[in-house]
Amino acid sequence: MTTMTSLSPRALAAPESGIVEVVNYARGRDGLIPLWVGEGDLPTPDFISRAAADALVAGQTFYTWQRGIPPLREALVRYYQRRFQKTLAPENFYVTGSGMQAIKLAIEAIAAPGDEMVLLTPAWPNFAAAAELSGVRPVSVPLRFENGKWQLDLDRLEAAIGEKTRALFINTPSNPTGWTASPDDLRAILALARRHGVWIIADEIYALYYYLGGRAPSFLDIMEADDCILFVNSFSKNWAMTGWRVGWIVAPPAMGQVLENLIQYSTSGVAQFMQRGAVAALDEGDGFVDDNVIKARRNRDLLCDTLIATNRVETLKPDGALYAFLKIDGVTNARQAALDIVDKTGVGLAPGTAFGEGGSLFMRACFLRDPAQIAEAADRLRTYILDR
DSSP: OOTTTTSOHHHHHOOOOHHHHHHHHHTTOTTOEEOSSSOOSOOOOHHHHHHHHHHHHTTOOSOOOTTOOHHHHHHHHHHHHHHHOOOOOGGGEEEESSHHHHHHHHHHHHOOTTOEEEEEESOOHHHHHHHHHTTOEEEEEEOEEETTEEEOOHHHHHHTOOTTEEEEEEESSOTTTOOOOOHHHHHHHHHHHHHHTOEEEEEOTTTTOBTTSSSOOOGGGTOOTTOOEEEEEESTTTTTOTTTOOEEEEOOGGGHHHHHHHHHTTTSOOOHHHHHHHHHHHHHOHHHHHHHHHHHHHHHHHHHHHHHTTTOEEOOOOSBSSEEEEEETTOSOHHHHHHHHHHHHOEEOEEGGGGOTTOTTEEEEEOOSOHHHHHHHHHHHHHHHHHO
């Protein structure tokens, strides 16, 4: 027996991230404009970092509440009242060590090895990989791409639900496509879940990055108290806290002990001083978020207008999220194209091959960066596309 052959087959089968492959290929190059990962270029605001630092200096370094400190759960109540016009209780909230852990715990709470979960693709690859690591089979349902726009095929979604299906994973606004479910889409998906007796795992992390006015439609707008929906979310995108690894789950209070147990046996909770920073983000960060959304909308327009004008890029401006998902004429291997674009332009894009079925001909660009960088990246990409 060797070291590798004695490892878990699930661990051995965990895929390398197609995004990280390109990042590792080009990391540290001079003049690089990195649009490959889903984060902006601003550090965490001082009012958040200061709150965490003050708590750290004050000695808030001991074991703490598995479900999250009461002030943070209460701040989440206030956030949902302001942003979603939804009255929830502290007992609905469970603080996790990142949005990624929120997804992993949601899967483990409702599914067992051999079960299936249905997801809309192209999709952030971590959900499918997390399901597989839990022994759950992800079933892909590609969105339709027509005339530059992504659309839900509800019949295809329902056809994917089988006897082993435990949940539908719905990310809206979507990473990477920017597809955003309409209220009618959400009603239809919820009706489908009710009819088949399956859960919904709702990833609404980009709900505030919505470019048609206000926030994006949410399952919270239409659900009843007894609907089986778990919401997974993170502090990463809204408040420039990607490196903090703090997230949360919104769940029925009846699940409280189950989720507390899952947290206990994975991370045993999030550091209290980090949670103090998260409280500040929620209570003091609305202006920061709103400014970022304005910047993202302007950058979306700048990048997409430049590339669409080449007449060699098939896409429309996304309704939500932080990404342009670009179909460039002549690209038949997105992975190789991403490496080539890095070499020839110094712009880092994520290959669509990383996002599952339906994404192989596309490239993803995150546009939440300094407008001057987006303008420069758009110009470099325009030249590359026209010279192909």
